[in-house]
Amino acid sequence: MSHASPARMDHLLTLDGLPRERIEALLDRAQHFADGADDRGALAGTAVCTLFFEPSTRTRLSFQLAAQRLGADVLNFDVSTSSARKGETARDTLKTIEAMGVRGFIVRHQDDGAVAALANAAAPGTALVNAGDGRSAHPTQGLLDMLTLRQAKGADFSSLKVLIVGDVMHSRVARSDLHALRALGTGEIRVCGPRMLLPDDGTLAGCVVTEDFEQALEGVDAVMMLRLQRERMEEGLVASLDDYHRDFGLTVGRLRHAAPDAVVMHPGPINRGVEITDEVADGPRSLVLAQVRNGVAIRMAVLEQLLRA
Template sequence: MTLPRLRHLLTLDGLGEARLHALLDEAEAMLPHARGGTALRQVLAGRTVCNLFFENSTRTRSSFQLAAQRLGADVLNFDVGASSVKKGETALDTFRTLEAMGVEAFVVRHAEDGAVAALADAAGPGTALLNAGDGRSNHPTQGLLDMLTLRRHKGRDFSRLSVLVVGDVKHSRVARSDLQALRQLGCRDLRVCGPAALLPGPEVLEGCTVGQELDAMLEGVDVLMMLRLQRERMEEGLVPSLEAYFADYGLDARRLARAKPDAIVMHPGPMNRGVEIAAEVADGPRSVILEQVANGVAVRMAVLSHLLGA
């Protein structure tokens, strides 16, 4: 079955198992080219991609820039600090201005939920929008690169996996996208663990086993997805102290031993070492954190190529 091309990628919710695997297959094919080379430079030659980031980013922005360049696109990196946004211009007016200059694809990160979808609604017929993170709602390419990493280590059959997501799920757009993808890919044992104040509502946790005792939740899991404690998004008092958080929810070697012997450890970054994860685990043999970063370039190459119809 041939799936119709997506115009935008705003969320993973509702894409379905076939679409998700198709995008992951495209990314897998891009992997040999993600680290460099010129073999795919004609794929997006003459096309223009804008990284329109209203929030700071290291991994996502750099990854999208490299992905577009690997495909031969012209890349415009938008600097909010040096733009008319500082003079009061709205995100929509900024978007329309750049679109009028011939930008065909916008990679957008914004602090507000739904901001990228609002720009997509205003886009012209030849313009593609790619959500690089909006508020606490969605981060679809992070979800895809996590699924690619997981699939390369554990195979295509997600139904046999036990996956544990740990930490600040309430404020995490990564967790939302990962859970959306895992449900659609057929994962039957989805576990979520964190302090009650950092757990979201039941609509996010649909189909998940939820608990607050990390040691118990770790038993027999195949995959551990550790989340960053997003202090910039939370009200005061949700965590008594960083030391107390690590004592209850930090992943160290002792706790990791409760998981399956071949369990892998993931983290979307940036990591707070000694808060969510111990250095011995982050840098240990079970960690695939840097592999996630590397896979992100291939995933973003695949999505850009797909959205622009290359």
């Protein structure tokens, strides 16, 4: 994480090590935007580029909308139609677009640490936001999840029990959520999933970890389901989609183990009938669309913080 002074962030690369006050300030500002505040001129005359080396729907579109709402000029870079296909490096691509006067870059990359490397190559005054790198971090998803949770449960997380379920090993979302939940002082963080999909590298330090889904759900206030990355089946980490759903799929029946007012979250895209049933995904406890809506507000807060002169 790069934060040069209390007043200024240079880049947003990870939530790991980001102080609670900084996170809460971003959540407060995002709530201001979510409530309909109109700061359309904040980034007028500033050019922002979405530099995506990996496909995306929600993240790219909500960053685009966030930048436009702040009055920025938005360029969309698509690796499939770019000079990267001719062999141009990510660094050269960044420096080329930077030379056109672009000050903000929203970068998604398949490799861990790739966005931090680009941030190191950027000129002073250029700001990068990590829109997901490898399995490392997806900081704005972590922030929008916290905003959604805060709207549902209040700003004091100290009495909350939050459960994260599924393929934590390969999930940058889970890592950013864990960083944020810890920073905000969450009372109890539980993690549940197949043993093969739970990391043993310290990521789950301080969490209550189990493979028993019903037990993990007992009395929780929020359930954060993760997408099962189907390619993990080819690696032999999951036997079948049916087996996964049987053991770790969230159903209406299973949700009864949670607190009566428990909420359900999912970063999307959802594999319906695998990690979650339609009845739950579209049901009264689901905050999935609220998460999408909050994505725009969080990304406005982040871009304003990084790029406002």
